Amino acid sequence: MSDSILSAVMRIAKEITRAERGMSVDAELTVVDVADLTAEIIEDDSFQKVALKSLSQAMETNESVLTNNIITDPAKAPVTNTSFTDLRVIVTIPVEGAGAIYLDQHIRNGMFQRDTIDKLSRMVTEAIAQDTPVDLDDLRKIYDSLD
Numbered sequence: 001m002s003d004s005i006l007s008a009v010m011r012i013a014k015e016i017t018r019a020e021r022g023m024s025v026d027a028e029l030t031v032v033d034v035a036d037l038t039a040e041i042i043e044d045d046s047f048q049k050v051a052l053k054s055l056s057q058a059m060e061t062n063e064s065v066l067t068n069n070i071i072t073d074p075a076k077a078p079v080t081n082t083s084f085t086d087l088r089v090i091v092t093i094p095v096e097g098a099g100a101i102y103l104d105q106h107i108r109n110g111m112f113q114r115d116t117i118d119k120l121s122r123m124v125t126e127a128i129a130q131d132t133p134v135d136l137d138d139l140r141k142i143y144d145s146l147d
Contacts, residue, residue, distance in 0.1 A: 005127070005134060007033035010101045012139040013093060013120050017112055019103035025055055026099040050090065055100045058092040064117045065092045068107070091117055095124050122146050 003026065010024035014035055022035040023042070029052060031042065041047055050067075058065045067090050087107040094100045103112070123143045127134045134142075 002133075003032045006095055006099050006101070008134065008136050008139055009093075009095055009124060009127070010103075011035065012123075012136055012143065013101050014103055016120065016143065017091070017103055017116060018105070018109075019091075019112070020105040020109065021103070023051070023102040024095075024099060025102070027059065027097070029055060029099075032099065051092075051102055054090055054092040055102055058094040058100045062094050062096055064094070064121050066090070066112060066114070066117065093117065093120055093124065096128060119143065119146050 003024075006024040006026065010022045010033055013019070014022040021037045021041075023037055024032045024034075026032055034042065042051075054065050054067055068087055088104045089107055089111055090102070090104045091112045092100050092102050105112075120143070123139060123146060126142045126146070127139060
């Protein structure tokens with residue numbers, strides 16, 4: 001599967017979920033494409049820690065991961081809400097054998113809906129099963145055809 005497919009999956013998933021930011025990575029966690037993420041953000045240690053953990057987990061389990069950027073271990077949750085001004089919800093979606101998609105948005109913009117994420121995962125599986133080149137329009141058609 002080519003990098004262009006990873007990019008197309010990320011862009012259609014960002015559009016469908018209305019995520020603020022997106023990134024696609026290949027199987028070696030090399031960035032393939034980004035949307036609304038600067039190099040400064042991507043290179044930030046705290047972003048790297050959260051994004052790489054979530055992307056790695058999605059690729060290892062071949063299941064989507066919903067998380068956030070502050071409380072990855074409930075035992076280490078802050079005792080005050082001062083950290084929540086920077087709280088972002090995150091979803092990573094594996095693209096089997098090719099890499100994964102990272103999406104996030106500020107918590108004030110709502111949560112990612114599990115049924116939407118599950119449908120996006122099925123879209124990816126269907127696109128891979130077709131074993132033919134797909135673009136944004138093809139992915140949208142596959143997504144729209146799923147129940």
